[in-house]
Amino acid sequence: MSVRRLAEDNVQPATFAFNRENSAWAKLAIKKYPKGREQSAVIPLLMRAQEQDGWVTKAxxxxxxxxxDMPMIRVLEVATFYTQFQLKPVGTRAHIQVCGTTPCMLRGSEDLKKVCQSKIHHEQFHLNESGTLSWEEVECLGACVNAPMIMVFKDTYEDLTPERLEEIIDAFEAGNGASVPVGPQIDRHFSAPQGLPTSLIDTAATAKSGRGSKAASATSQVPPSNASKPVTHDDATNPAIKTPSPVKAAKGGEAATSKPAPTASSAARMIKNPPLAEGSLGEKPDVQTIKAPAKAASLTDNNRPAGIEKPAIVDDLKLIAGVGPKIEGILHDLGIFTYAQVAAWKKAEREWVDxxxxxxxxxxRDDWVKQAKALAKGGEAEYIKVFGKKPR
Known part of the structure; x- marks a missing residue:
């Protein structure tokens, strides 16, 4: 690990104090810990200080x-140990963290670093000429399936190409970073596979039409792991050498080593009539049904929340945990623009939107109604008072 030191004295501010909102948040954060263990709040407080000023200053x-009530050296040890803390000034509009771990490297992170070098600065942790942008290479950012990716402050931007990263950097440089959608930058829902599903597509219908016959035939040719020789057509029809029933093997004290792979037609029957749990010997298992897919919500349903015309002042619905730019756009399309609307949803309306x-x-699970009530009542300050943390 490289040595991490505080910035030079000539860039250090003389003093530091949390603003009113962050001060209230810090006091609530400290109260979360047992008496005598309040110093455990050191990392959350340092993170909040960084969010306020952009970096962790000596002050x-x-x-x-x-x-x-800690020795200053102990807080310094924490700040210099964890690389999440920026010890020097970073870009005022964006500090870009480029994931360089193996999945992202294999998917093009080296090209992303070249973009940062050409558009920001050739070296990491150096500001561009206007002081608005900086960058660094980091370890895994946790969305390997969406590689390559970057993080700007707390938001991630995934499935990137060099060209798309250039557009994102230009948007932040122009002060329009909030307009860039977070998450995947391609037609992908979160971390779902790209394009349409390629497996487990309506197994029953596939079996009926014969489309899955080739796959079913292939799986049926795989011998069980406890077979002494390859299964031939004659072997399969000879009852004297059939694979023992897993239930009987378990009853006799012998562990069943494997089961033959199901064919498409047998898989369809299993979906309609799920098998009993192994070892139950005919007893009714606790769970023996598969829920049918929920019926799609209709826009003409009486349970749909009432929409309104777009008001002059629109609430930032993204402050509700679980609402991102894409979901906010969908809510707007439904005529939902304010916290008060969400706060007034009844159970049937919540179920319709869900x-x-x-x-x-x-x-x-995220309790949108409670969040919306707090935001409608007193904005972020009330949200912090109710939930003990800043929204989002």
Whole structure:
């Protein structure tokens, strides 16, 4: 690991203090820890200081040490150990972190670094001429299937090409970074496969039409792992040498080593009539049904929340956890523009929106209504008061 030091004194500010909002947040963060363990809040407080000023200053380290009654050297040790803390000034509009770990490297991160070198600065951690941009190479950012990717502050931008990264850098340089959609930069839903699914597509219909016969035939030719010789056509029809039933093997005390792969037609029957759990010997298992897919939400359904005309002032729905730019756009299309609208949703309306977005219960899990009520009542300050953290 390279040595990490604080920035030179000539760029260090003389003092630091949390603003009113962050000060309230810091006090709530400290209270989360047991009495006598308040110093455990050192990392959250340093992160909040970095979010406020863009980087961790010496004055911020001293301020956090005073708040937590810690020796300054201990807070300095934390700040210099974790590479998430920026110890020198970074771009005021964007500090770009380029993932260089193996999946991203294999998918083109070297070309992304060349873009940063040409458009920002040849060296990492150096500002561009206007002081608005900087960059660095980092380890895994956690979305390997969407490689290559970058992170700007807390947002990730995935499935990048050099050309797309140039466009993103230009947008941040122009002060329009908020207009860039986060996440995949191609036609991909989160980390889902690109294009249409290629497997497990309506197995029953596939078996009926015969489209899956080749795959089913191939799997049926694979011998079980406990077979002493390859299974021939005659072997398969000879009841004397058939593979023992897994249930009988378990009953006799012998572990069943494998099961033959199901054909397409047998897979269809399993979906319609799920098998009993192994070892149950005919007893009714706890779970023996497969839920049918939820019926698609209809725009004419009476449970659809009432929309309104777009008001002059539109609330930032992205402050609700679970709402990104794409989801916010869909809500706008439904006529949902304000926190008050979301806060007033009844259960049936929440279920309709959840079904429409195919969220599988996420609206309830993230408690959109409670979040919206806090934001409608007092904005970010009320949200921090209710949830103990800043929205998003």
């Amino acid at each position: 911020a380290i001293e301020h956090v040490a005073e708040m937590l 079904n429409y977005l195919n969220f599988k219960g996420r609206i309830e």
